[in-house]
Amino acid sequence: MKVEVIGFGQLADIFKTGSIKIEGIQSTDGLLSELKCRYPGLANARFTIAVDRQLVNGNTALKDGSVVALLPPFSGG
Amino acid sequence: MSTENRFDKYQRQVILKELGEAGQQKLFASKVLVVGAGGLGCPVLQYLTAAGVGNIGIVDDDTVAIHNLHRQPLYGPADVGSAKAVVAAVVLKKQNPDVAIQVYNERLTTENAERIINAFDIIVDGTDNFATRYLVNDACILLGKPLVFGAVLQFEGQVAVFDAKNHGASYRDLFPEPPKDDEVPNCADAGVIGVLPGIIGTMMACETVKWIAGIGKPLTGRMLTFNALENRFYTFNITPHSAGRERVPSNLENFRKTDYAWLCASVVTVPEIAVEEFEKLLNTDNLDIIDVREVGELPEVSAFKHRHRPLKQLAGLEPLHGKDTVVVFCQSGNRSRQAVTQLISSWGNDNKIFSLKGGIQAWVKHQSALKQ
Numbered sequence: 001m002k003v004e005v006i007g008f009g010q011l012a013d014i015f016k017t018g019s020i021k022i023e024g025i026q027s028t029d030g031l032l033s034e035l036k037c038r039y040p041g042l043a044n045a046r047f048t049i050a051v052d053r054q055l056v057n058g059n060t061a062l063k064d065g066s067v068v069a070l071l072p073p074f075s076g077g
Numbered sequence: 078m079s080t081e082n083r084f085d086k087y088q089r090q091v092i093l094k095e096l097g098e099a100g101q102q103k104l105f106a107s108k109v110l111v112v113g114a115g116g117l118g119c120p121v122l123q124y125l126t127a128a129g130v131g132n133i134g135i136v137d138d139d140t141v142a143i144h145n146l147h148r149q150p151l152y153g154p155a156d157v158g159s160a161k162a163v164v165a166a167v168v169l170k171k172q173n174p175d176v177a178i179q180v181y182n183e184r185l186t187t188e189n190a191e192r193i194i195n196a197f198d199i200i201v202d203g204t205d206n207f208a209t210r211y212l213v214n215d216a217c218i219l220l221g222k223p224l225v226f227g228a229v230l231q232f233e234g235q236v237a238v239f240d241a242k243n244h245g246a247s248y249r250d251l252f253p254e255p256p257k258d259d260e261v262p263n264c265a266d267a268g269v270i271g272v273l274p275g276i277i278g279t280m281m282a283c284e285t286v287k288w289i290a291g292i293g294k295p296l297t298g299r300m301l302t303f304n305a306l307e308n309r310f311y312t313f314n315i316t317p318h319s320a321g322r323e324r325v326p327s328n329l330e331n332f333r334k335t336d337y338a339w340l341c342a343s344v345v346t347v348p349e350i351a352v353e354e355f356e357k358l359l360n361t362d363n364l365d366i367i368d369v370r371e372v373g374e375l376p377e378v379s380a381f382k383h384r385h386r387p388l389k390q391l392a393g394l395e396p397l398h399g400k401d402t403v404v405v406f407c408q409s410g411n412r413s414r415q416a417v418t419q420l421i422s423s424w425g426n427d428n429k430i431f432s433l434k435g436g437i438q439a440w441v442k443h444q445s446a447l448k449q
Contacts, residue, residue: 006311008233008302008304008311009230009231009233010230010261010262010267018304018307018309044260046252046256046260046261048251048252050313050314053311053312053313053314054313054314054316055250055251055313055314055315055316055318056316057316057318057320069311069313071251071302071313072261073207073228073251073252073256073261074228074229074230074233074234074235074261075204075205075206075207075210075228075230075256075261075263076116076205076228076229076230076263076264076267076269076274077113077115077116077117077118077202077203077204077205077227077228077229077264077274
């Protein structure tokens, strides 16, 4: 099972790329701990999560091919 | 002016079957409040004025600065130092004399929000800080006003419509608690490409026109993001978040008691020094000044001796012998606060370490005020 992760805003800087593919992940909590291992900078970052274009609150099951977006808040105007 | 002439100016949009005279009539009769006349506010104001919105309110207590001009095309170099809301109103009035413009040359606060917001049908948020964004968000929920949200940073922007009476999604569903000042970079520190607020601001103006005329599918309950470097649009649906909804003040009385600036203030108390005090310190010889901005950030500082070490590479920096007072600066005072926290934890409390309040921008402003 493979999922795609898209980092927006400053998170793209942390990932060094706009999108990454990760295998063997079942849920958003599992994904987050894996990402925090690979990218320590993520620990201090603030973001909300959308799975397949729907905002999710709390741990959410992922499907093969799910696209997970990590979206930081912007305040600039 | 006769009714026929009244529509002439807008003929190219009135012939759209979706809008028609009925839609244009709704625009004539509408009242829109634009909070913030900066990068997002400028295009919003210009296009709503051009579209024939009957009544436009502008809230902004800021003055035009030279570094605003690359993304705020309502202003020119001659306006530097003048009140944005006042200058904008003069330009817009020339652009379309049919539009009534209400100037609020003040900051939106929990005290004046009810009075100002209640006078309008729909609110557009073009502010540049989380404290005001959460204040506007909560006020619109409590007063039942739709809110067109937009925000930008570097090459990326976000747009959404929060309609308390329809779907009910708000910014609190995305981020229940306001981020702290030093948790998220702002445009002063991280930069913004000039044309980006133009793109996001015109999308906000479009959402506003659609909402007023009741046409199309507004971004109600959804958020759209745009990445200018990749030309990538991404839209997602907002899910109600109970933790966010619980944090909206339960009524206007509680709203008035809420200190939004405090909610966004950093949790860590960082010793700060004001530019006036810093000026006095410059004459002492036990002072170590550190610039934590990235290489190449402007203005270059030559007026006083300093070390340069970007925030990301701060780890491992050693204190200078005999320099027990340390002042750290960046562009606006955000990154320097983080740097001070880091330096205190690695150097301990033997040195007096301060963050320059308001950053080098505040110092430059102070210098030019002294010259005048």
